[in-house]
Amino acid sequence: MSGLKRTLSTRTTRLTARASPHNSGVTLFESNEDPASPRRSKRIKLEPKLEDDTLPSIPQTQKSKARSKPASGSSASGSSRKAAAQKSPRKPKPIQQSLAVPHPAPPQWEETYAKIKQMRSRITAPVDTMGCAQAQHKESDPKSRRFSTLISLMLSSQTKDEVTDAAVAKLRDALGGSLTVNALIAADDTVISESINKVGFWRRKTEYIKKAAIELRDKFDSDVPKTVDDLCSLPGVGPKMAFLTLQVAWNLNVGIGVDVHVHRITNRLGWHKPPTKTPEETRLNLQSWLPAEHHYDINPMLVGFGQIICLAISPRCDMCELSTAGICPSAQKVSKSKTRKPIFLGPEASASDSPPKIEITLEEDEKDPGILYTMRELTPTISPKVEVKAEETW
Structure with a gap:
């Protein structure tokens, strides 16, 4: 900054004095510098000015309207925003209850x-x-x-x-x-x-x-x-x-x-x-x-x-x-594994129960010549008969 001041102070301008043609008691001073050469401003630029393209452009008519607004307008807009913030939240959309076009019932x-x-x-x-x-x-x-x-x-x-x-x-x-x-x-x-x-x-x-x-x-x-x-x-x-x-x-x-x-x-x-x-x-x-x-x-x-x-x-x-039964399109072939827990199906059975003791008898069905296995639990409460084809594995 001090160097800039020294530079400005060392600059001199040559002036020529002459009498005023209108009043002999007035002396006019003119510069000897070439008028075609641009004159450098001595004003020091301390802060950068924000360019207009860094902010959203505002039409001139809107600028003039903004300048003409009274100071009370800002408080009014602030109160309106505050009132909007205090409004109750929007109600959620009602839950959809049905389709415009029903989905067809799947076969089987x-x-x-x-x-x-x-x-x-x-x-x-x-x-x-x-x-x-x-x-x-x-x-x-x-x-x-x-x-x-x-x-x-x-x-x-x-x-x-x-x-x-x-x-x-x-x-x-x-x-x-x-x-x-x-x-x-x-x-x-x-x-x-x-x-x-x-x-x-x-x-x-x-x-x-x-x-x-x-x-x-x-x-x-x-x-x-x-x-x-x-x-x-x-x-x-x-x-x-x-x-x-x-x-x-x-x-x-x-x-x-x-x-x-x-x-x-x-x-x-x-x-x-x-x-x-x-x-x-x-x-x-x-x-x-x-x-x-x-x-x-x-x-x-x-x-x-x-x-x-x-x-x-x-x-x-x-x-x-x-x-x-072959009616599940996503059925997979499952290989037997010793790590998988067995599942026992029955009226009172769960995954954690031990397998019930069963009695197996053979009988023939008049309608179906195949041999059927009939199983029943050896407990005081006799469970319903569960009939399975002979070729199935138990």
């Missing part, structure tokens, strides 16, 4: 459905003893029963039924023996988190169930609402949970609760053309052609079927009657 679906139902009658799956429908049985008050069902479903997302059931029981004990809206609101977040920290995404679910309880208290008289849209307005509640809550808590059959098991199995069976990509697409397809009387049963039926036989990885096609 009735036979497939009947065989799965028959297999499920001989399987005790985790959903049968630890599913969301079981949480309400530990409560006596109707509101608490419905609330327990909702909480169980909210905790069950991406979590096994065994873990969810244990978390609900632990949370109930932490709240004093009953799972109620007021008790959950009054509980500290750390108490809730410590009770449910075995389920998936437990931190987020702690926040969800606490906020949901507050909304139930403030908007629904501390009770579970009776519509899908109201249920889906609660934080952490989606269509699957809403439909199952209405079925279990209110005995309202208004749609199908589709989880990963229902989504996976119905696609394996080829019931969707083209295959569905989301559970919501699966639900809408199923609801368009499956008779309403099956909407309640299909979820627990396929969930248990998926937990025991139609597994996500390495399904037990060797134990599935759909495979032997």
Whole structure:
């Protein structure tokens, strides 16, 4: 900076004096520099000026209008923005209930459905003893029963039924023996988190169930609402949970609760053309052609079927009657493995039970000349006869 000042101070300009032609008492001074040469400005540029192209261009008419606005305009616009921010959030879109064009019913679906139902009658799956429908049985008050069902479903997302059931029981004990809206609101977040920290995404679910309880208290008289849209307005509640809550808590059959098991199995069976990509697409397809009387049963039926036989990885096609009947397009050949646990089908059997003692007799069928094996358990309670062809392996 000092060097610049020295440079400016050393510059001199030669001036020539002459008398004014209009007034002899006035002397005029003229420069001797060439007028064609540009005169360098002595003004020092201290800060760079923002170029116009760095900011969005504003038409000249808008600039003039902006300059002419009074100062009170800024406060008015600020108050309008503040008022807009204080408005209630937009209501979520209503849950779609049906397709504009129904999906056609798949061929042989009735036979497939009947065989799965028959297999499920001989399987005790985790959903049968630890599913969301079981949480309400530990409560006596109707509101608490419905609330327990909702909480169980909210905790069950991406979590096994065994873990969810244990978390609900632990949370109930932490709240004093009953799972109620007021008790959950009054509980500290750390108490809730410590009770449910075995389920998936437990931190987020702690926040969800606490906020949901507050909304139930403030908007629904501390009770579970009776519509899908109201249920889906609660934080952490989606269509699957809403439909199952209405079925279990209110005995309202208004749609199908589709989880990963229902989504996976119905696609394996080829019931969707083209295959569905989301559970919501699966639900809408199923609801368009499956008779309403099956909407309640299909979820627990396929969930248990998926937990025991139609597994996500390495399904037990060797134990599935759909495979032997040739009506499952996704059936796989399963090689015998010593590491795989055997599955024993029976009225009171589960995967952890030891194989029952059986008595095998031979008899002939007049209608079918083939030899049939007739099996019965050697227990005080005689199970129904299970007839299988002689060529099958047991």
